[in-house]
Amino acid sequence: MISKFSPKLCGTAALASLVLAFPVLAQEATAPAEAAEAAEAVLTGVSVDVVFILNSLLMLIGGFLVFFMAAGFAMVEAGMVRTKNVSMQLLKNISLFGVAVLMYYLIGYNLMYPGDNWLIGTSDGGGYLGAFGIAILEAVGITAEQASDISYAATSSDFFFQVMFCATAASIVSGTLAERIRIWPFLIFTVVLTGLIYPIQASWKWGGGFLDTQFGFLDFAGSTVVHSVGGWAALAGAILLGARRGKYNANGTVNAMPGSSMPLATLGMFILWLGWFGFNGASQLAMGSVGDVADVGRIMANTNAGAVGGALAAMVCAAIVYKKVDLTFVINGALAGLVSITAEPLTPGLGTAMLIGGVGGIIVVFAVPLLDRFKIDDVVGAIPVHLFAGIWGTIAVVFTNGEANLINQLISIVIVGVFVFVVSFVVWFIIKATIGLRPSEEDEELGLDKAEVGIEAYPEFR
Numbered sequence: 076m077i078s079k080f081s082p083k084l085c086g087t088a089a090l091a092s093l094v095l096a097f098p099v100l101a102q103e104a105t106a107p108a109e110a111a112e113a114a115e116a117v118l119t120g121v122s123v124d125v126v127f128i129l130n131s132l133l134m135l136i137g138g139f140l141v142f143f144m145a146a147g148f149a150m151v152e153a154g155m156v157r158t159k160n161v162s163m164q165l166l167k168n169i170s171l172f173g174v175a176v177l178m179y180y181l182i183g184y185n186l187m188y189p190g191d192n193w194l195i196g197t198s199d200g201g202g203y204l205g206a207f208g209i210a211i212l213e214a215v216g217i218t219a220e221q222a223s224d225i226s227y228a229a230t231s232s233d234f235f236f237q238v239m240f241c242a243t244a245a246s247i248v249s250g251t252l253a254e255r256i257r258i259w260p261f262l263i264f265t266v267v268l269t270g271l272i273y274p275i276q277a278s279w280k281w282g283g284g285f286l287d288t289q290f291g292f293l294d295f296a297g298s299t300v301v302h303s304v305g306g307w308a309a310l311a312g313a314i315l316l317g318a319r320r321g322k323y324n325a326n327g328t329v330n331a332m333p334g335s336s337m338p339l340a341t342l343g344m345f346i347l348w349l350g351w352f353g354f355n356g357a358s359q360l361a362m363g364s365v366g367d368v369a370d371v372g373r374i375m376a377n378t379n380a381g382a383v384g385g386a387l388a389a390m391v392c393a394a395i396v397y398k399k400v401d402l403t404f405v406i407n408g409a410l411a412g413l414v415s416i417t418a419e420p421l422t423p424g425l426g427t428a429m430l431i432g433g434v435g436g437i438i439v440v441f442a443v444p445l446l447d448r449f450k451i452d453d454v455v456g457a458i459p460v461h462l463f464a465g466i467w468g469t470i471a472v473v474f475t476n477g478e479a480n481l482i483n484q485l486i487s488i489v490i491v492g493v494f495v496f497v498v499s500f501v502v503w504f505i506i507k508a509t510i511g512l513r514p515s516e517e518d519e520e521l522g523l524d525k526a527e528v529g530i531e532a533y534p535e536f537r
Contacts, residue, residue, distance in 0.1 A: 126363030133371070134236040137357020140350045141239035145172050147346030148246040151410075152253060153532070154340025155403070155455040159522025160254045161335055161532035167249045167258065171265045175242035178270035183241055184234060187274035188282045236357060240301050243354075244273050247305025250455030252312050255319050255519055258527055260512045267502050268308055276304060276491050292487035293479045296358035298418035298468035299488055304495050306462025310451070311499040316512050318452035320519055329447045332454075335533070337402055344406045348382050351413045355420045374420040378413065381420070381432030385412020385464075389436035396440060404443070407456045408436030414461055415468035422475040431471045435464035466492075 149168035153161045245265050252261065277300050279286040286292040294300050321330055334340060356375040361367040389408020394400050412432025416423070423431060442459035446452075453459070469488055473479040506512060513519070518526035525531060 129362040130360065131232040133357050133362040134232045134360065137353035138232070138236040138239050140353025140357070141236070141243065142350075144239075144243060144347050144350030144354065145246060147343045147348075147350055148243075148250070150339050150343030150346060151406070152250045152343070152455055154336040154338070154343060155250065155334040156253045157332060157522070158335040158533050158536060159524055159531070161524065162528045162530055163258070163523035164249065164253055165532070166528055167261060168246065170258070170262055171245045171249060172242050174262055174265045175245045175269040176238055178266055179238045179241040179274065180234075182270040183274035184237070186271070187237075187278045189278065240297060240354075241269050241273050244301050244305040244308075245269050247302065247457050247461045248309045248312060251309035251453045251457045252316055253454040254523065255452075255514070256312075256316060256512055257514050257523075260506045260510060263506055263510075264308075264312070264499075264502055268499070272308065272495055272498055272502075273301075273304055276300065276494055279491070280487075286487045286490065290483040290487050291478070291480060292483060293472050293476060294418050294469055294487075295420060295472075296355045296417045298414055298465040299491055302414045302417065302461040303465035303469070303488070303492065306458050306460075306465060307492055307495040308499040309453070310458055310462060311496050312503050312512075313451050313453060313458070315500065315503045315507055318450055319454075320516065322452050323447070323450050334403075340403070340406055344409055347410060348379075348413065351378055351382070351417075354378075355417055359421075370421055376425060377420045377423055377428035378416055380425045380428040381412040381416030381435070382409045383412070384429035384432030385409050385415065385436035385439075387436070388412075388433035389440055392437050392440040403456065404440055407439045407443075407460050411435035411439045411460045411464035414464040415471065417465075418468040419472040419476050419479075427475060431468065431474075434467055434471070435460075438463050438467060 145168060149165055152164040152168065156164050245268055248264070248268070249261070278284045280292055280294055280300050281287070319332065322332060323329060352375045355378045356371050359367060359371050359374060362371060386405050386409035389404045389411070390400050393404040412435045415431050415435030416428050420428070439456065439459045442463050443453075443456055446458060451458070466488055469484055470481070473481045473484060503512070514523060514526055522531075
């Protein structure tokens with residue numbers, strides 16, 4: 076079975092096989108289903124061009140939506156941090172996106188999908204820039220020779236879709252470490268995360284690596300491959316960075332540090348919710364048949380149900396545990412529901428999808444105070460949302476997908492987690508030991524907007 080995010084859009088000389096090439100990228104496609112789909116395409120006169128156009132369109136639209144999630148992360152973080160640090164969070168979200176795209180282009184894509192492809196090109200393909208082997212991205216069209224070549228590489232629409240996932244993993248780290256990390260140490264880590272850490276572990280599953288071939292690891296759109304990776308990297312950074320000054324008292328009590336704007340945080344949540352339809356729905360990677368379109372619709376409906384379950388469960392759970400409904404729990408509950416359903420949004424029914432998301436929402440309510448008990452300061456709650464709910468969602472695959480194996484799912488979670496956490500910890504440690512991570516105590520008290528960015532988000536209120 077070809078991995079979900081394979082960069083190869085395979086083809087053969089026969090029309091039926093060419094039509095089949097795109098749907099086979101979808102998770103859990105079976106040989107009989109593929110053959111039936113190819114036969115249907117031939118009988119109904121669907122051309123290879125039409126299938127290619129529809130599949131490319133799905134990835135482009137999905138890429139647009141996942142890109143818009145960058146705005147969602149920025150708004151959630153801007154709302155959750157204090158007024159004096161809002162501009163810094165906005166700057167980090169813009170810059171990390173640029174770094175992620177650049178590093179995935181230069182290094183990450185080819186680590187994730189080893190072998191020749193259109194991005195780097197070949198020595199006779201005109202893809203090189205000078206002696207550095209850096210690709211010049213050009214428009215890619217299918218020639219007759221390429222259409223008959225089974226090793227024909229992915230088009231730019233595939234790269235465009237995939238690079239958004241890399242940027243998402245980096246966005247997760249930003250919120251956890253907010254208010255007490257300088258911009259340049261953060262961006263140096265982002266270089267390593269997006270250029271090396273993320274693509275290496277993603278290749279083990281989506282690049283046809285050993286987690287896919289030897290363990291049969293199932294992670295449709297990235298509860299582990301994307302979300303828990305960002306969570307593990309954030310956890311390593313939070314441990315080494317330490318908490319914000321004044322967050323924890325010596326007697327074990329916690330000082331609340333309310334965010335600057337709950338309207339912004341809520342807006343960010345809804346933007347992320349919208350973007351997730353592209354994150355999960357377009358991960359089908361195929362829209363060239365009735366069956367594919369039906370699956371895309373089912374995925375989007377289940378994605379929505381997961382978010383609803385997470386929000387409602389967090390709301391009820393918070394009301395029971397704390398006697399009040401904390402809006403931040405509901406916001407993060409919806410996001411945790413989305414993360415939970417991401418590993419398998421196709422096979423559940425709507426009710427089951429809502430239950431899977433609901434467990435993610437409950438996880439958030441209990442995980443936030445758990446982190447505080449260990450004095451791990453997560454400003455926006457990204458570790459409970461993306462790491463803990465990501466682990467849960469990957470385990471939950473076994474409840475709805477008969478091909479999933481619990482032991483193999485757990486082993487894969489552990490392998491990815493150990494790799495990402497250890498490497499991230501080492502990188503954070505090196506940065507801390509060399510140029511340092513934190514601003515001075517005076518700058519942290521003043522706020523990073525003034526100390527590092529030079530412009531305040533709300534100057535008239537200061």
